[in-house]
């Protein structure tokens with residue numbers, strides 16, 4: 302099996318609202334594939350369709366070689382799904398949750414116990430194994446939930462916003478765990494609205510906004526689409542005038558206004574900075590702030606959607 | 616068979632969790648115990664009135680209390696499911712190949728187990744008050760209580776899956792159980808009611824259940840209500856279980 306996930310014009314409506322709009326996706330086996338987009342973009346909805354939880358309104362999705370609508374049971378035995386919020390019951394212990402999950406996937410009682418112990422060790426949850434999940438910290442609970450999704454050793458694992466709401470330390474810890482899945486050849490399909498997470502974990506990305514894929518590729522490919530550097534300038538009033546002025550310059554590929562900041566895409570930043578300063582000076586304007594950086598995924602997102610992901614995610 | 620095995624797994628898990636935090640089980644029995652202690656003695660005097668069915672006051676009263684316990688025990692189980700849904704447990708299990716019938720039956724059989732245990736305790740408590748026991752009749756009566764559980768708990772689960780929150784569930788369940796209770800002759804025999812009310816009550820499955828269980832407690836095995844009650848409950852339980860399993864298999868959407 303070379304293709305883990307393939308969708309054709311996958312669409313899902315809620316009433317009149319189109320949450321997922323003609324999605325065409327192809328995820329190769331063994332990849333870490335990221336679905337990056339702001340809240341409400343349709344990430345969870347897509348994941349729920351792929352995990353057989355939600356029927357598509359139209360279009361098809363093939364997961365692990367089986368059509369999600371026609372052969373959901375085949376799909377379910379082959380995938381793991383870790384929802385954005387929860388999965389473990391606060392009054393069950395971690396060990397119980399892992400064991401019952403194994404049993405539900407057909408393991409014998411003994412096998413499910415062995416597997417539960419294995420996962421508890423791997424995720425360093427041994428000490429908390431026989432405590433109820435309600436007593437776990439956010440990071441521990443999330444690790445357990447991912448462990449529950451891996452009990453049956455699925456070849457394909459769906460993770461919906463695996464680190465949302467975690468503190469930076471717990472997030473880094475979880476990234477480490479997720480990276481370990483590479484060694485097992487597991488295909489990971491994860492959603493996130495954190496640029497750093499997409500950058501840190503994924504081989505390939507689809508940027509999704511309003512239910513549509515607006516860009517697709519490896520993080521580097523996507524960043525390379527925005528050749529050159531990004532220069533943001535804070536000015537005191539008259540932003541539009543400044544944008545108009547700078548947009549005309551030959552060294553500026555694109556100029557725009559974003560969150561009160563003038564944003565320039567330029568070929569060579571080190572040459573653009575003095576040029577911009579001279580131009581502003583000639584107008585009697587002095588920049589309040591200036592920031593020159595290599596394009597990030599946020600710049601990619603901004604360029605494709607006209608909005609900053611950091612802003613929309615907040 | 617997958618469904619049987621999965622039912623057993625879900626049953627064990629649910630029962631373990633219920634017993635770990637038995638506050639609902641205890642709450643469920645507290646109310647009928649109070650009825651037994653504080654309302655039952657009232658009936659000993661009314662039992663002499665014309666229109667009161669034959670049998671000792673407690674042999675008339677306890678069957679009603681048992682049906683009430685079964686009704687409430689099963690009607691509110693959806694709240695537990697709402698809790699599991701909020702924690703993402705239901706969704707997590709829907710992505711496993713677990714049989715959807717088992718997701719319902721495992722829980723419903725847990726509910727039946729608990730309500731039969733409560734019923735047993737109530738019967739034990741009622742004996743000192745003068746409840747007369749005949750084992751054969753009581754066995755059939757308990758089977759009928761189990762059927763009430765199997766009929767009502769899927770309804771509660773269906774409502775929970777559709778409404779998704781305790782806040783929306785509470786008024787619906789209350790609105791459903793209260794008329795069922797009032798029109799069943801649980802507190803006082805319906806034979807004391809005016810004709811029109813008796814006619815309306817005949818459309819209530821619990822009315823027949825109460826009548827049947829009273830007959831069983833009084834060893835009136837020839838009473839036609841026993842068969843009527845059994846048939847009504849079996850038919851309805853099959854229907855609600857089918858509906859419940861179907862709702863679980865579409866729960867995800």
Ligand SMILES: Nc1ncnc2c1ncn2[C@@H]1O[C@H](COP(=O)(O)OP(=O)(O)O)[C@@H](O)[C@H]1O
Nearest residue numbers: 315318320338339340341342343344345346347
């Ligand atoms: N069950 C539902 N009923 C109605 N609207 C929904 C439902 N689920 C999601 N939506 C809507 O679909 C859009 C996409 O939601 P979602 O897939 O959860 O986004 P994301 O996971 O990217 O934040 C949102 O506008 C959300 O309100």
Ligand SMILES: [Mg+2]
Nearest residue numbers: 344345385462
């Ligand atoms: Mg989401």
